[in-house]
Amino acid sequence: MWAQIEGDRGIAPVASTGDFEVGGIEVNTTGKGPEEARDAGYRQATRLAWEKLWTQRGRGGPAPALDDGTLSGMVSAISVEHEEIGPHRYVAKLGVVFDRGRAAGYLGLQGGGTRSAPLLVIPLINQGGVASVFETRTPWQKAWADFHTGESVIDYVRPNGSGADGLLLDAGQVGRRSRNWWRTILDQYGAEDVLIPIARLERQWPGGPVKGTFVARYGPDNRFLGSFELTAANEDQLPAMLSEAVKRIDTIYAAALAQGQLRPDPSLNSQPQIDPKLINAIVDKLGPPPGLSGGTRDAAPAAAVSGATGPSIQVQFASPDAGAVDAALAAVRGVPGVQGAATSSLALGGVSVMRVGYGGDLEALAAALRAQGWKVTQGAGVLMIRR
Template identity: 50%
Template structure:
């Protein structure tokens, strides 16, 4: 058997046939560099979101699923051995759930499907790893409990993997994210919100995201996924040698402050056993989060769900310290000498209509997002401001409810030192 090899050679032919002069080679390289620089701006942006990245999570099922059942049976034929193996898997799965002793026919009546994970069918033998799904309506009276279980608030899952000196989430299809995507979360009281990682999600949910502390940033992220808080299950893989044992250290973290909840270690004997280790790690990680939920530690952070309540309390405490008597006197009486008070009153005419203004602002990093939101929310007359389009490294857009319209908003931002362009329902601000 022969292999076809391309006739192109990266080196000039030393015999002289087909040789390339240095001058010609220089022209080729220079032209390639110019074309590469010209397309860099577009191709680099497209390359950040194209390709196979995320893995869509399995839809949660209300049924009861038991995975990892291993069977090794024999029969007169391969088909008979296979059917016998399925029946054996059903009994083993029922025993694993802690169900009472029942005839095989009764157990079979409660099985809705059998999931084939791995199987080998021979002339008289059947070896397989199977999963068994029991219908919850029929089996819940025996296993799983009939009472309702209190579930947690929706929690965004960011599975971070450290492997080979590189940290990743959705940049490539990794084994840790795959294990979370394939996890059947119907039986757990923790309400996991598992992104697929496709499209722009891979730009927002990165390995550096758990290190952020900005509440404004986290509110924006959680709002896009309808989540109340965040979970960061982290996995670190260490390989002894290529194809050899793989040691995994798994840590459960939670919340915008990256709070530590617990950790454990597992080891796979080879690279082929890595998926099984990851599946086992997800189940144990779910156990840590269940225990934290039972202890009351998975309550959503009030700074993420309470809106501006903490800020209002801080201002109230500040007024208590600055104003005499601890009360809230009328502004003209308490501070007659402050020139800003009359100006603020005149800038907010009574009965001014509330208009919606789209504000475009450059956001090279997360700090720019916070600065832009803080500046707009600090303008008198602003009743609400939230980002509707987030683009780190580009131009983001926030939607502002302003009493008095865009002209009053633009003049107030100019007074803060912002450069404002545009008019009407859309304006652009920059430093």
């Protein structure tokens, strides 16, 4: 197991904000020197990126003609995808990041839209007949780590692949259907459901084209949402192809969210049902507490709740010691509407049971307990409470 988590593995995801990023801007400028040529390239990239951003946001018509000073004030970063610098020429492919707060007014944006619940991303890649996620560093993992999620409507939870990630999120995990296991995994990463983007790479010959088949799936049942194919001319073009694939898969997930398909699976959040017959059987098997006869044990709870006009409701609670029992009884007796409470089964160091006289139904008592700060699990005719 140590061999599966040791070593240099994992790719930290880039920190994403809500800023607007426009990539793939090609420039070719000249100047008296390399610095002047590069500055001219940055200015040209900013103008071209602004026009592209305007089109991407679907505003229609030509982009507002802003001067270089205004555009420069909206730019928070320029990333270099590729560049060649000569004595008097600058040729590059750049990315421009516009600050959302400064650019939103010119774009006519009134605020953000609806975002998804936190969704765990498991980037599965198949290449050379081997499926992997975080067992080793892969180009598919890197493409997802480099993806800027700020503009996406999907709230991606992206593990970096180090430590125990390689054990918990392996290629076999996507085929598991156990809701209990998935719930454990999702709780570990603070997510509510799972997304499974799959890439299958086929290399035609060494140094030749790389064909990629990409599939967007989601949920513990690995449900299909969409697929497409892309081809890179060679290995050098593979990162660009995977980056484009991530953007297209994000579009598929965004469309699924708009159609209501990315709602968290309700089976991942099911509450345990407490069988009252099982509780009664355990209580009867335990017998009366030491020093009390069977009749005395039954009489004590009855006396405690004899003044209650409502039904007697069973409530389970953790009782590590006698003080916890007294504290739980006192707290429940102080809930508005409770007319009496007494233990019917005492298990120090375990779970005890009290009978509560309440002038209402089970749902009303559960709501009243929650209002007092208790965490309540509701079963069929019985409640379990904890702080």
